[in-house]
Amino acid sequence: MSKFDAIRPFYDSEVNEAIVSSLNHPMMKAMMHFTFPDLPEDEWQKQLKHTHSIRDFQINFVYQSIQRVLEKSSEGLTTSGFEKLEPNTSYLFISNHRDIILDTSLLNVSLHDNGLVMTASAIGDNLVQKDFLLKLSKLNRNFLIQRGLSPRELLQSSKLVSEYIYRLLSKENRSVWVAQKEGRTKDGNDATHQGVLKMIAMASDENNCMDYFKKLRVVPVSISYEYDPTDALKMPQLLAQAKDEVYKKEKNEDFVNLISGIIGQKKRIHIHVGDILENEIEDIKNETNITNKQIQSLAQVIDNSILHSYKLWPTNYIAFDILNNSNEFSNEYSEKEKQLFERRLELRIDADNETMRQGFLAMYANPVVNKLKYANAK
Structure with a gap:
């Protein structure tokens, strides 16, 4: 038993069993018919049965699905900044967050197209309550962020996630994607929550946490959609906030958002990869040795990068x-x-x-x- 079993994606040795057990699930069938409309069912099932690694599943199936999503519900994806990244090198991508599935999927498509290491990506466990969605997320190299915990449980969970992120980056040479704050941005204001950075830093054994962040190779990422496919769905929560009311999600709200984000019209999409934060982190370290102030400054540097490179549309x-x-x-x-x-x-x-x-x-x-x-x- 690994200490990370509760949150990690599948090992490659577990992939085939998870796929075979999902072959006849209605959502798997819908996904495959959408992705390969001209392929007989027994043909894609045969190909899935011969899949034994996350990489093969991602490249042969997920990558193809995302290409179909782009073809059907967008006017194309453009990218910039990827030439700054090195092949066979892991990075910690800290990104603004618009869509549950597409943000990370589109980043991984772009990383693959540029011959770079794809990510393990953080996802809230509230989004994968259904057994099939949990399996699919673990097949797509997602690791779980546990929600709705008591303060004590949250502390333990945050330490575990922090250790897992460090292990991925340093021991497995696996890039990692995390959102700059919990949940998707609903109001268009992209801002890095210091709590996310504090969680990442929990695994540090450095005297100065900026030395630790420098080791992780932090890269800010901005993603922008010309049309947000879930724009209207975000309104009830914003309305509740305007009235100073506690917002309660509908039973299947996360699932509806997930599907709407995939099939809804997006028009043009752009992803920009910012500079690796090396000099900026060194400057922060030289300015102050107070951890809270350092975290605050790092959040501002990430915000500046994302705001500067965010692609504005008509x-x-x-x-x-x-x-x-x-x-x-x-x-x-x-x-x-x-x-x-x-x-x-x-x-x-x-x-x-x-x-x-x-x-x-x-x-x-x-x-x-x-x-x-x-x-x-x-």
Whole structure:
């Protein structure tokens, strides 16, 4: 028994059994029919039966599924910054987070296309309550972040995850993806929570935690979708927050979000890989030896990288102008693009609910606001 058994993905020795036990599951069939529409069922089943490693499953099946998702529900994925990364080298990717499945899947597609090490990726255990989804996540090299714990359990769980991340990066030469904060960004404001960095640092045996972060090769990542396929689904939670109410998820809400993110229209998508934070971490170390201040500074450095490289789309500028009743960015979009966005707003949001309308627009506009703040602060 490994101390990480409760959170780790499958070992390669466990892959085939997990696949074979899922062959006839309706969701596996739906996934394969979507991915290989012209392939007879017995053919893809035969190929799955001969799959014995996570890498083979990811490249032969998951990679193909994501290509179909891009083909069916987007106008393409563009990338930048990957040329800065070295092959056969592990990195700790700290990323903004928009979509449950696609953020990590698209990053891994990009890493594979560039001949780089793919990631083990953190996922909340609340998203994989169904047995098939848990198996699929473990086949796709996800490790679990346990939710809903008491403070004492949370401390123990955080230590375990921290040790596992360090083991992946240092002993297994496996890159790791973590979101900059718990859960997806609902309002378009991307900000790194210091608690995530403190959790990562728990496994450090260095006198100065900045030496530890330098060892991990931290790389900020920004991902932006022209249309958020789950934009309207995020509104009830934002509405509850506006009313200062506790938001309670519907029974299958996470699952609905998961599916909507995959099949919903995204238009264009861009992923940017920032610089490896070496000089920045050294500067922080030289500025202060107070751990809390160092963590605060590191969070700011990651935020600056993500905000600077975040790709703004016409939808972002349109929302900003509508929200501010201005034409400040009218040169960034066409009249047709504006009409399409307004039509989306009309179809997805109750026109009489001004709070929800403002929230929907702010979700798209806030990346513009934050980029302006970043530019003005420099």
